[in-house]
Amino acid sequence: MAVFTPVSLQDLTPWISSFSLGSVSNIRGISSGIENSNFFVSTEKGEYVLTLFEKLTFDELPFYLNLMQHLARKGIKVPAPVPDKNGRILHSLHGKPACLVTKLVGDWQPEPEALHCAQVGDMMAKMHLAGQDYSLQQPNPRGLEWWKKTVPLILSYLPVKTSFMLQDELRFQEEFASTNLYWKLYRGPIHADLFRNNVMFDSTRLTGFFDFYFAGCDSWLFDVAVAINDWCIDPGTGELDSVRVRAFLDAYHAVRPFTLDECAAWKTILRGAALRFWISRLYDFYLPRDAEILTPHDPCHFERILRLRIAQPAPELVL
Numbered sequence: 001m002a003v004f005t006p007v008s009l010q011d012l013t014p015w016i017s018s019f020s021l022g023s024v025s026n027i028r029g030i031s032s033g034i035e036n037s038n039f040f041v042s043t044e045k046g047e048y049v050l051t052l053f054e055k056l057t058f059d060e061l062p063f064y065l066n067l068m069q070h071l072a073r074k075g076i077k078v079p080a081p082v083p084d085k086n087g088r089i090l091h092s093l094h095g096k097p098a099c100l101v102t103k104l105v106g107d108w109q110p111e112p113e114a115l116h117c118a119q120v121g122d123m124m125a126k127m128h129l130a131g132q133d134y135s136l137q138q139p140n141p142r143g144l145e146w147w148k149k150t151v152p153l154i155l156s157y158l159p160v161k162t163s164f165m166l167q168d169e170l171r172f173q174e175e176f177a178s179t180n181l182y183w184k185l186y187r188g189p190i191h192a193d194l195f196r197n198n199v200m201f202d203s204t205r206l207t208g209f210f211d212f213y214f215a216g217c218d219s220w221l222f223d224v225a226v227a228i229n230d231w232c233i234d235p236g237t238g239e240l241d242s243v244r245v246r247a248f249l250d251a252y253h254a255v256r257p258f259t260l261d262e263c264a265a266w267k268t269i270l271r272g273a274a275l276r277f278w279i280s281r282l283y284d285f286y287l288p289r290d291a292e293i294l295t296p297h298d299p300c301h302f303e304r305i306l307r308l309r310i311a312q313p314a315p316e317l318v319l
C-alpha cells in the first residue's frame with residue numbers, strides 16, 4: 001500500500017541540507033509499507049530511506065532509533081539512522097517525526113529455504129548479544145499486558161468456542177508469566193516482528209533486519225519463536241518444516257547457546273508467539289483503525305498455528 005504523507009523533491013531539498021549528504025537528486029515513495037510513509041532518497045553520498053512516522057510519536061521513537069544505531073555500531077546488519085550535522089537522528093518533516101536510515105540492498109525472501117533461515121538465526125543471536133548493553137528500556141509493546149488489554153475488546157466478535165480457546169490460552173500464558181521459569185529466561189531488546197518481509201537478502205546473502213517499530217524488551221526466546229512461526233512453516237497449513245527449523249535453531253545456538261530453562265519453556269513460548277499475532281490480527285480485522293484502507297492480515301492463519309503448537313510436541317530446541 002501506501003505513502004500517507006507525500007514528500008516532494010522541493011520539500012526535501014532544504015530539509016536534507018541539515019545533513020552532510022550533499023544535494024538530493026531523487027525521491028521515490030515506497031508502496032509496500034503499511035504503518036509509515038517510506039521513501040527511497042538519492043543523494044550525492046548514496047541511497048537512503050526516509051521514514052515519516054504516522055503513528056509513533058517523538059517521545060516513543062528514541063527507543064527504536066537508538067536501538068538501531070546501537071546495533072549498527074556493533075556490526076549487526078540493520079539500517080543505521082543517519083545523524084544530521086548536529087548528531088541528531090530524530091527529525092520532523094511535514095509536522096511528523098521523521099528519520100533517514102541507510103538503505104539495505106536486496107529484497108525480502110517470500111519462500112525461504114534452510115540457507116536463509118540459518119542466516120536469520122545466526123544474525124538474531126548476534127543481535128541479542130549486541131543488545132545486552134543497550135541502555136534504554138521499554139517493555140514489548142505487544143506483550144502480555146497488551147494481550148490482556150486487547151482480548152476483551154475482540155471476544156464479542158468471535159464464535160463462542162473460539163473465544164473460549166482465546167481466553168484459555170491467555171490464562172495459560174498469564175500463569176506461565178508468573179512462574180520462576182519465565183523470569184529466569186534471558187531477556188533484552190528484541191525485534192519482536194521478524195517475519196520474512198522484515199529481512200533483506202541480496203540473492204542468498206542476508207543484508208539486514210529492518211522495521212524495528214514493534215521492538216521492546218522481552219525474552220530472547222520469544223523473538224526466536226516469532227521468527228520460527230513465520231520463517232519455518234508451510235504458509236498454507238502453519239506446519240513446521242523440520243529442515244528449516246533445524247537450520248534456524250542450530251545457527252542461533254552456535255552463537256548464543258540455548259539454556260535448559262529455555263528448553264523447558266520453548267513449547268509455551270512458541271504458543272505465546274502464535275497467540276500474539278492471532279490477537280493483533282483479530283484486533284486489526286474487527287477494529288480497524290480510522291481511515292484504514294488496508295487489507296487486514298488473515299487472523300485464522302495464527303489460530304491454525306496456535307492449535308498446531310498446542311497439539312504437537314515442540315521441535316527440540318537443541319539436538
Ligand SMILES: Nc1ncnc2c1ncn2[C@@H]1O[C@H](COP(=O)(O)OP(=O)(O)O)[C@@H](O)[C@H]1O
Binds near residue numbers: 030049079
Ligand atoms: N532500510 C531499508 N532499506 C531498504 N528498503 C527498506 C528499508 N526500510 C524499508 N524498506 C522498504 O520499505 C518497505 C516498507 O517498509 P516497512 O518498514 O515494512 O514499512 P511499514 O512499517 O510502513 O510497514 C519494505 O518492504 C522495504 O521494501
Ligand SMILES: N[C@@H](CCOP(=O)(O)O)C(=O)O
Binds near residue numbers: 195197277280
Ligand atoms: N508481522 C505482522 C504485522 C506487522 O506488519 P509489518 O508489515 O509492519 O511487519 C503480521 O504478520 O501480523
